[in-house]
Amino acid sequence: MEYAQIVIPDLISGAKITYTIFFFTLIFSVPLGLILAIFGLSRFRLLKAAIVAYIWLFRGTPLLLQIFFVWFWLLPYMGVSANRLVAVILTFSLNYAAYFAEIFRGGIQSIDRGQYEGCHVLGFTYPQTMRLVILPQVVKRVLPPVGNEVITLVKDTALAFAIGVRDLIRVAQTTASRDFRVDVYLYAVVFYLASTLILTWLLKKAEQRFAYYE
Amino acid sequence: MSEDFLQISGLCKNFGSLAVLKNVTFSVRRGEVVAVIGPSGSGKSTLLRCLIRLETMQRGSVALAGRALVRQDADGRSHYPPESETRPLLRKMGMVFQSFNLFPHRNVLENIIAAPLTVARQPREEAIAAADRLLAKVGLTDKRLNYPFELSGGQKQRVAIARALAMNPEIMLFDEPTSALDPELTGEVLRTMRDLAEEKMTMLVVTHEMSFARGVAGKIIFMDGGEVIEEGAPAAVLDNPRHPRAKAFFAQTP
Numbered sequence: 001m002e003y004a005q006i007v008i009p010d011l012i013s014g015a016k017i018t019y020t021i022f023f024f025t026l027i028f029s030v031p032l033g034l035i036l037a038i039f040g041l042s043r044f045r046l047l048k049a050a051i052v053a054y055i056w057l058f059r060g061t062p063l064l065l066q067i068f069f070v071w072f073w074l075l076p077y078m079g080v081s082a083n084r085l086v087a088v089i090l091t092f093s094l095n096y097a098a099y100f101a102e103i104f105r106g107g108i109q110s111i112d113r114g115q116y117e118g119c120h121v122l123g124f125t126y127p128q129t130m131r132l133v134i135l136p137q138v139v140k141r142v143l144p145p146v147g148n149e150v151i152t153l154v155k156d157t158a159l160a161f162a163i164g165v166r167d168l169i170r171v172a173q174t175t176a177s178r179d180f181r182v183d184v185y186l187y188a189v190v191f192y193l194a195s196t197l198i199l200t201w202l203l204k205k206a207e208q209r210f211a212y213y214e
Numbered sequence: 215m216s217e218d219f220l221q222i223s224g225l226c227k228n229f230g231s232l233a234v235l236k237n238v239t240f241s242v243r244r245g246e247v248v249a250v251i252g253p254s255g256s257g258k259s260t261l262l263r264c265l266i267r268l269e270t271m272q273r274g275s276v277a278l279a280g281r282a283l284v285r286q287d288a289d290g291r292s293h294y295p296p297e298s299e300t301r302p303l304l305r306k307m308g309m310v311f312q313s314f315n316l317f318p319h320r321n322v323l324e325n326i327i328a329a330p331l332t333v334a335r336q337p338r339e340e341a342i343a344a345a346d347r348l349l350a351k352v353g354l355t356d357k358r359l360n361y362p363f364e365l366s367g368g369q370k371q372r373v374a375i376a377r378a379l380a381m382n383p384e385i386m387l388f389d390e391p392t393s394a395l396d397p398e399l400t401g402e403v404l405r406t407m408r409d410l411a412e413e414k415m416t417m418l419v420v421t422h423e424m425s426f427a428r429g430v431a432g433k434i435i436f437m438d439g440g441e442v443i444e445e446g447a448p449a450a451v452l453d454n455p456r457h458p459r460a461k462a463f464f465a466q467t468p
Contacts, residue, residue, distance in 0.1 A: 112313075117311065117315060118315030121268070122381060123333040124333060140319070
């Protein structure tokens with residue numbers, strides 16, 4: 001127990017970094033994914049092709065490689081002096097947006113044509129139709145796959161370790177090698193499990209909120 | 215005599231090389247109920263969809279209240295005037311679908327006030343008051359706060375009618391409004407439509423309900439293969455069809 005008292009404050013500081021990556025990635029990637037999905041379904045061919053290429057690129061290469069690419073090449077090349085955490089959040093946001101875009105596209109396409117027609121004959125414009133009728137129904141349908149991504153993200157944050165961000169895993173690893181004992185990894189496991197448990201509960205609550213129709 | 219409110223002239227519509235509507239010409243007077251009947255695939259629904267611009271037509275013209283909704287050039291090809299001209303005209307039309315198309319995430323009241331608030335920009339209290347009057351009219355005041363999934367098919371269709379009426383249309387298009395309903399539920403919807411007809415609402419109704427067509431319509435259009443092959447008073451068309459295809463159709467229909 002004494003050992004726990006020593007390492008837990010360190011782990012908490014690591015967890016704060018982990019949660020920072022998690023929250024900012026969600027805040028940026030969900031709206032970006034939605035924009036990609038909507039424009040990916042539009043009539044602008046060039047834009048559609050660009051979005052297809054974007055999604056292919058980010059889903060088609062390892063996230064770890066993308067982090068390396070952004071941190072060791074893209075940011076230095078652009079002359080931007082960002083810190084490691086910013087590089088990680090940027091990469092994660094771009095990557096997760098690609099997955100969210102596909103989820104949202106599927107959700108939008110699953111809405112019955114009759115909903116658009118019902119809106120058309122009432123005089124709704126396309127943006128009004130999307131905002132008031134289509135997207136609220138999409139939210140309900142995409143919650144389960146979005147929940148999947150959210151849970152995956154909690155664990156993907158560990159990749160930040162690779163460019164030296166002091167997240168939960170990094171703290172656990174340095175502590176383990178400093179003290180020559182591995183039980184600190186067990187504490188880290190508890191952090192991850194507790195986080196996903198809370199998220200699972202929140203997602204269930206969200207799904208229940210939408211369970212009153214259809 | 216009352217004026218021609220809706221005039222359809224030489225309407226042709228193709229899906230690729232398939233001609234779905236061939237030179238459809240007829241008109242609807244203000245306050246008149248016109249029933250469009252005919253076998254499945256005869257183009258009846260496509261006709262309504264062309265009028266309210268869910269489909270585009272290739273040839274012919276459509277005028278509403280004396281103003282062009284679709285123009286035709288000297289060769290008969292259709293041209294669509296700018297949206298600023300046609301938008302107010304389209305607003306005069308309401309439409310009810312076979313599949314209701316209610317918004318499942320909104321309750322009955324919200325379904326009805328959505329367009330008045332968003333499109334007509336009515337004040338909320340005004341929209342709600344109007345919605346309540348319409349709900350009383352279609353007999354669903356007690357379902358005001360229910361969600362569509364809690365309603366029967368007939369109730370859903372009556373909400374859909376109220377929702378369309380909330381935009382104060384001058385003509386209502388009905389696309390087989392009772393075809394998705396169990397037989398015992400068609401009566402309540404037809405009664406609502408009959409009430410509307412008695413209030414002199416101009417209506418264009420695609421239907422398979424022959425008794426409704428006979429009892430309520432002032433004129434019947436019989437379509438087959440994308441063409442209007444009979445047009446006239448219900449008794450004339452239903453009891454003495456001249457065209458062999460119309461005769462064959464009525465022979466099969468009880």
